[in-house]
Amino acid sequence: MLQRILWKLLPKPQRAFLLARLSVVDRQAVNKSMSAGVAFPESFRRHACVFIHVPKCAGSSVCSALFDNWRPGHLPLYWYQQQFPEQYSRSLKFTFVRDPLERAYSAYAFLRGNHLGTRDHQAQVLVSSYRDFDDFVARWLHPENVRRQLHFAPQTDFLVDSMGHMAMDFIGRQEYLDRDFQHLCERLGVASALPHLNGSIERRPEPVRDFCSLRTRRLVRRVYQRDYELLGYE
Numbered sequence: 001m002l003q004r005i006l007w008k009l010l011p012k013p014q015r016a017f018l019l020a021r022l023s024v025v026d027r028q029a030v031n032k033s034m035s036a037g038v039a040f041p042e043s044f045r046r047h048a049c050v051f052i053h054v055p056k057c058a059g060s061s062v063c064s065a066l067f068d069n070w071r072p073g074h075l076p077l078y079w080y081q082q083q084f085p086e087q088y089s090r091s092l093k094f095t096f097v098r099d100p101l102e103r104a105y106s107a108y109a110f111l112r113g114n115h116l117g118t119r120d121h122q123a124q125v126l127v128s129s130y131r132d133f134d135d136f137v138a139r140w141l142h143p144e145n146v147r148r149q150l151h152f153a154p155q156t157d158f159l160v161d162s163m164g165h166m167a168m169d170f171i172g173r174q175e176y177l178d179r180d181f182q183h184l185c186e187r188l189g190v191a192s193a194l195p196h197l198n199g200s201i202e203r204r205p206e207p208v209r210d211f212c213s214l215r216t217r218r219l220v221r222r223v224y225q226r227d228y229e230l231l232g233y234e
Contacts, residue, residue: 023147025157029079040084043067044091047188050080052095054155056106058174058196062096062181065192074150078162094170094184096177097155097231100224101217104141105208107151108133123149133208137216143223155227166230 010018022030032038044050047066053059053074063071081088098106111120111127126149130136146152161167170187172180181194209217221228228234 023153023157024150025074025076025147025153028074028150029076032073032075032079033083038083040080040087041070041072043070044072045087047092047190048090049092049094049188050077050088052077052093052158052168054095054097054158055151055153056103056110057096057098057155058177059096061177061195065181065194066188066190074158076158077160077167081161081167092169092187093167094172094187095159095168096172096174096180097159097227098174099233100155100227100231101208101212101220102174103155104137104152104220104224105133105212108136111151123151134213134216137212137219141219141223146223154224156230171231 043066051059051062051066051072053063053072055074060071063069077093080091080093108127111124116124126140127136130139141152146154147157156166159166159168159171170184172184178194181192185192
């Protein structure tokens, strides 16, 4: 409570300056921590779980199936660990992940091809300023940039505990979405069908690696090296 009061006492320019020094994932955590009425979500309590919604990894479909369309936002695992240690220790921590190249292209195409709200306006302007996906990767998708934009932040940034360790109990893969979702339901002891929302499964005739350049694949591999290694996408 005192932290929130002191935070609100800071002038807005100072708050904005401090937040700008953080990665976008840490910024999400700070903003949520400093908001009023922070409580462990009832949807998580009901299923004894914590769902970490990594952007562009079928999270909207998962939320629709399990939480009646309630969405937790894109908060990192460590936030729940620090805010709600008792519930955290009793909960099944789960997420869904995706091949980093496919996810990067999905985020690019989503921002470029949809009419979105003001929250995503800057990101839309960003991706629209490049000729195509290869050009975007070559000129912007660099290690020093990806942590500035939520859609392109590394997946593992969302999935580590307060000591930086991968601490998920269940990791599903979008490549096997229906199968892994059913495995998850078995772990949770629920029966549910998975809708496909927000383009969570793109119906492309070919994988991204078949139409992007070799240089793009190598650059994406460099940018998301930790995702490739820790999530098993080598």
